[in-house]
Amino acid sequence: MSALPLRPPRRRTLSQRDARTGIALMSPTLIIVLAVVVVPLLWSVLIAFQQLKLLEIGTANPFRSLTLANFERVFASGRLWVSLGTTLVYTAGSVLLSIGIGLLAAMAVRRPFRGRNFVRAAFLLPYVAPVVAVTFVWRTMLNPQFGIVNEVGQSTFGWADPIPFLSEAQRTVEFLGAQFPIPTALLTAIAFEGWRYFPFAFLFLMARLEALSAESEEAALVDGASPLQTFRYIILPQLMPVIALLAVLRTIWTFNEFDDIFLLTGGAAGTGVASVRVYEFLTVQRNVGAAAAQSLVLAVVLVLMLAVYLFLMRRRGERL
Template structure:
């Protein structure tokens, strides 16, 4: 009995210590994640602007009116279309770029370590730095590196505003997204490539399979699960992307996506209720992506 009581006392002490150790993290999650999420839902159901910003808890309740105003706004539909197009193309560029780089680094050649380092630079470099380097490269005047080079070789007759022309600007930020984040895909794909049993390639070579045939019959099936995982992860992250686009174009010239529109509703028009409603729509879409991702992972 005495021994059992001591064991129970020790277990209670360990439990209290465990709760004490977890409490700071729990408090941070509550304060920085849970409370802001519920508060955003509350804001989306009220009319909040500059006139009542200092007394938001007495703001008029408007129900789903902010959601209706956001969903029926042409800017919302345009931003949603742009978000879908940008997300799919940028994610595809990232995944395909990572696959190509992974295949290259999986081949033994002199200087492979140098290429590995160079490929990682876009991903590890500070975003603010690489964004402004791209803005310098894509300067709309003849001083821009891209314009100057293309004019020198006769491709262009006059400078192009790469980040200031509708259509071209969207293509530019898609290329930027693929260039900056392909190393993330490369690392995951390369790890899987290096785990493929080399004897399968040897057997295929003995049977006379070409390099392309070995890729389609061995490499691609072996990395398909990783490709699917990378694509879904990047799809979620890209759909929620704000900073890259904001630094390059500010959301103008056909590059306004839903996160940019949320920012504009809240901090340019100061319509915080509609901005919160747009953010909640974004959360619902991302939650759908997350459910698909979880189902795929559990199936794999």
């Protein structure tokens, strides 16, 4: 891990020549980010207030009249709230699961052992592998006809029927005599997210654990704290800032996640998160205005979360 020496953000001798060079070196990046990120975003806001069909996008005047029709369409029919609710459950479940597994994994490989490097590398696999490939493998493994999960489930665990993990919206599970409805496909998608993103939490937590000083733990040991108490009162509090940061980052990204859900279920079977709805507005209904309006709703939620993130960074004393 490269440790960064903290240096003051401004040099004592604030040379004007440096400032000019700085702007010159900076400008290509700035131009690209402005041209391909900022300007399109602003344009997207404009489109959200215009009637724009997919067929018209090559010819339409960018400054045509404004209307609220897209937002009426997005907010009408209650599907927005259903999809936002689904997104919320999906996000909360995925973030909790990925950070939870990441923490377990980081604690488990904390002390050196033979093969530690191999285990570390293996734990990173789900995160670095291409999303299209891993979703395809999951779909094949969970396939009701020849997938290995259902095959083993039926032959070894005595399932009566194969479970259509990715195409069933809901099933009732009997547990202790009571019946619980559970959203099968959504839970499978959450499990996938936990699997795919725990390495991200694992990496950050491991980096933090390596940097912890041994002194406070030794002191706790001398004072008679048990291993679990040491974890609860000494280690966990020191990990909390990183966990908070991870939670915010993962929430921002999962809330807007499109690839994973789209490739796993296509947004069917009760997994229609908000980002899939943007895609549907664009390609199925061919209504660019409504798609932009829906993505604007997502962007507003995102900006709120970004504000929280920046606030946390500032509180940690991070240089922006």
